[in-house]
Amino acid sequence: MNAASVLDGGLGLAQGALVLAMALAAWRMLRGPRAQDRILGLDTLYLNGMLAIVVHGMRTGSGLYFEAALIIGMIGFTATVALAKFLMQGEVIQ
Amino acid sequence: MTGADLPLWAAWLVSVLAVTGAAFSLTGAIGLVRLKTFYERVHAPTLGATLGMALILCGSMLLLSMLEGRLVLRDALIGLFLTVTTPVTLLLLARAAAHRDRHEGNPDAPPKP
Amino acid sequence: MRAALPYPLLSAALALTWLLLNAPPTPGQLVLALLVGLAIPHVMRALRPRSVRLRAPGRLARLGIIVLYDMLRSNIDVARVILGLRRGTRRTGFVAIPLDLREPFGITILAIILTATPGTLWVQYDSDTGRLLMHVLDLTDGDAWVRRVKDRYERPLMEIFA
Numbered sequence: 001m002n003a004a005s006v007l008d009g010g011l012g013l014a015q016g017a018l019v020l021a022m023a024l025a026a027w028r029m030l031r032g033p034r035a036q037d038r039i040l041g042l043d044t045l046y047l048n049g050m051l052a053i054v055v056h057g058m059r060t061g062s063g064l065y066f067e068a069a070l071i072i073g074m075i076g077f078t079a080t081v082a083l084a085k086f087l088m089q090g091e092v093i094q
Numbered sequence: 095m096t097g098a099d100l101p102l103w104a105a106w107l108v109s110v111l112a113v114t115g116a117a118f119s120l121t122g123a124i125g126l127v128r129l130k131t132f133y134e135r136v137h138a139p140t141l142g143a144t145l146g147m148a149l150i151l152c153g154s155m156l157l158l159s160m161l162e163g164r165l166v167l168r169d170a171l172i173g174l175f176l177t178v179t180t181p182v183t184l185l186l187l188a189r190a191a192a193h194r195d196r197h198e199g200n201p202d203a204p205p206k207p
Numbered sequence: 208m209r210a211a212l213p214y215p216l217l218s219a220a221l222a223l224t225w226l227l228l229n230a231p232p233t234p235g236q237l238v239l240a241l242l243v244g245l246a247i248p249h250v251m252r253a254l255r256p257r258s259v260r261l262r263a264p265g266r267l268a269r270l271g272i273i274v275l276y277d278m279l280r281s282n283i284d285v286a287r288v289i290l291g292l293r294r295g296t297r298r299t300g301f302v303a304i305p306l307d308l309r310e311p312f313g314i315t316i317l318a319i320i321l322t323a324t325p326g327t328l329w330v331q332y333d334s335d336t337g338r339l340l341m342h343v344l345d346l347t348d349g350d351a352w353v354r355r356v357k358d359r360y361e362r363p364l365m366e367i368f369a
Contacts (some may be wrong), residue, residue: 007157010109014150021116021123021142028126028135036132036191038121043183044126044139047176048119051142051150054169055112058154061161063168063185070172075181084183087190118282125289133328134299137285140325145282168227179328181322188330188342203315204330204340205300 011059018052038082046076104160108153115149118142132191132203136184143180148173213252252319259312264369270363270364275357278324285325288345300346302328304339304353308361310368327352 022045029041050072057065118141125138153168158166195203212218229236245253261267287293308314314332321329322343328342343352 001188003100003102006102006105006109007100008177010105010113014112014189017113017116017120021120024120024127025139026122030105033192034132036187036194037135039187040132040135040139043187044123045168046145047180048123049162050172051116051147053118054150054154054172055116056107058112058118058157063162063166063206066168066172070175073172073175073179077183080183080188084186084190088186088193106237118286118340121286121289125285131299133330135342136328136342138289138325141282141285141289142279144325161314164231166230166231166286171224171227177323178319181319184322185318187331188328192330204342205303205338 008059015052015056015059018048018055021048021051022052031064035087037086039080042083043076043080046072046079050076100157100160102155108157111149111153111156115146115153117146118149119146121147133188133202133204135192138190140180140184143176147176212245212248214248217248217251218228221247257311259368266363266367270367272361273322273359273363274320279323281326285344288326293345298346299344300342300349302341302343302346302349302352304341304356306332306339306361308365309337310365313364313368317356317360321356327348335358 025041025048027041028084029038031041032038049071053065053069053072057063057069061072122138122141125141126135129135129138151173155166155169158169162198192204222240225240225243226232226236229239232240282291290295306314306317308317318329318332321327326344329339330342331340332338341352341356343349346352
């Protein structure tokens, strides 16, 4: 067992788990039953997608994916806050 | 292929960190599917946003530091950002849900504080 | 001094963030980080953030360690609940906690702590009565949760923020 194959196997396993988590979150987002469940599903989808990108960056060994992960995290935050505000008041910007 | 010149212990450590973190994140997503009510389900994604995220980012920082031969700490910024934002989203979502449930007179609606 | 650096902590944090994003630091990046740290806080003035008075920085570090430990433990607890490994019946529900903490920053940090810890969720805070409504995933003993929040988090926060 050399280092590269250990790393490849471990990171591949982590990526698989995160993709499965994304699928489960997407199921909750499509299934509902209520709007707040869908938003929660979307938030989890964003979070796991961001982590999957970080792991992908580790697998390729490049730092390029860091910016993508950071931006996905920021957009996910803004989207969830806007949707939650919309649920509460029926409008995003007062 | 990355990591060919990495010491074996570091490869194992990074793999274990990433797999454990991903497992916690997956457990959170399973909870999102398995738990019965909305207020129970809100707790589930926190798993991925705290320990899952921290373990994966630690693995990433360790790996990139070893590969580049210097201290790479910028992944900690993602951790800092997520730690500050996740409570805000969950808090707002819980308040929105409480507001809607009370408005509709649901039996599950939270009592007034 | 106050005119050039209205928020010294914010300046330091911004400069450090710039250096982390643009690692490894070169002389040019150091100059840019310095400029960012000096310029951006002046934009913040328009928002008029309240100044924070930290009375006991040592207690802050101790609170941080307590929170990290609780976060680790409750991650494992919630994972056990989700995977069905927890024995016995589980009750879930809302707990109302009367808070004595009134400092806005202290309350913000308490909200972040409680929401970021899996298993507890801050639902609503009434600033008139000072009562907090919290949802707990594993509610076996409601009074124990009230004591836990008050002893472990609220008291140190009240000592830290005067």
